[in-house]
Amino acid sequence: MERTLLDLIEEAQNAVGQTLVNSGDGKDAKWFSKVIAWALAGPMVGDPTWLKTVPDWLKKALPIDRLVAVMDQLKRGVHKDSFQASDVDVVITLYSLSLSAPLRSEYVDIYLHTAAKVIRKYRPHKADQLKDLKIPEKLVAFDDHWTLMNLKQEIFRASIKSTTT
Numbered sequence: 001m002e003r004t005l006l007d008l009i010e011e012a013q014n015a016v017g018q019t020l021v022n023s024g025d026g027k028d029a030k031w032f033s034k035v036i037a038w039a040l041a042g043p044m045v046g047d048p049t050w051l052k053t054v055p056d057w058l059k060k061a062l063p064i065d066r067l068v069a070v071m072d073q074l075k076r077g078v079h080k081d082s083f084q085a086s087d088v089d090v091v092i093t094l095y096s097l098s099l100s101a102p103l104r105s106e107y108v109d110i111y112l113h114t115a116a117k118v119i120r121k122y123r124p125h126k127a128d129q130l131k132d133l134k135i136p137e138k139l140v141a142f143d144d145h146w147t148l149m150n151l152k153q154e155i156f157r158a159s160i161k162s163t164t165t
Contacts, residue, residue, distance in 0.1 A: 031080055038156075038163040039066035045089065045158045046096030053099070054092050061122040062088045084152035085159060088122075090114045093155050110148050113139055 040063050044051050065088035073083055085093075094103065094111040103111060116135040120127045139145050 028080065034160065034163055035070055035083070038160045039063060039070050042066070042159045042163040044092050045155045046093040047100040050096035050099040054095065057123060058088060058092055061118070062092070082153065083156050084149065085155035087114050087118050089155045089159065090148070090152060091118050106144060106147050109144055110139065110151065
């Protein structure tokens with residue numbers, strides 16, 4: 001069964017509530033509400049000139065992917081200082097940056113890998129077009145995993161800083 005946006009919001013609220021109960025106090029409640037606001041309506045990060053050209057289907061996938069990422073991180077007990085942006089955030093950021101300047105090779109690998117993952121998830125009818133590109137299913141190099149993790153954290157920090165509640 002496919003989850004609706006309302007289902008995702010409810011799951012996120014439950015995960016936030018459980019996290020607040022487990023922490024024993026409400027001091028993080030403001031931060032969690034800001035994270036939910038970011039997931040639903042936070043700004044995209046990247047080259048402002050090229051962010052205007054982000055395809056509509058990616059813009060529509062962004063809040064859903066962010067909510068899923070938030071729920072996953074809350075369930076895993078990720079500390080708020082280590083929160084990460086979603087895969088769609090990475091694709092949008094690298095898309096806009098790649099149009100303004102060439103990406104370094106490790107970012108090209110991350111961009112292709114993550115974009116293929118996002119296309120398979122949100123545009124499955126287009127996934128067969130990826131076959132000839134020989135994009136690896138997984139990032140193999142430890143450095144690529146580390147770079148992707150750091151990139152997601154930096155995108156999250158930059159985006160949430162601009163989010164108002």
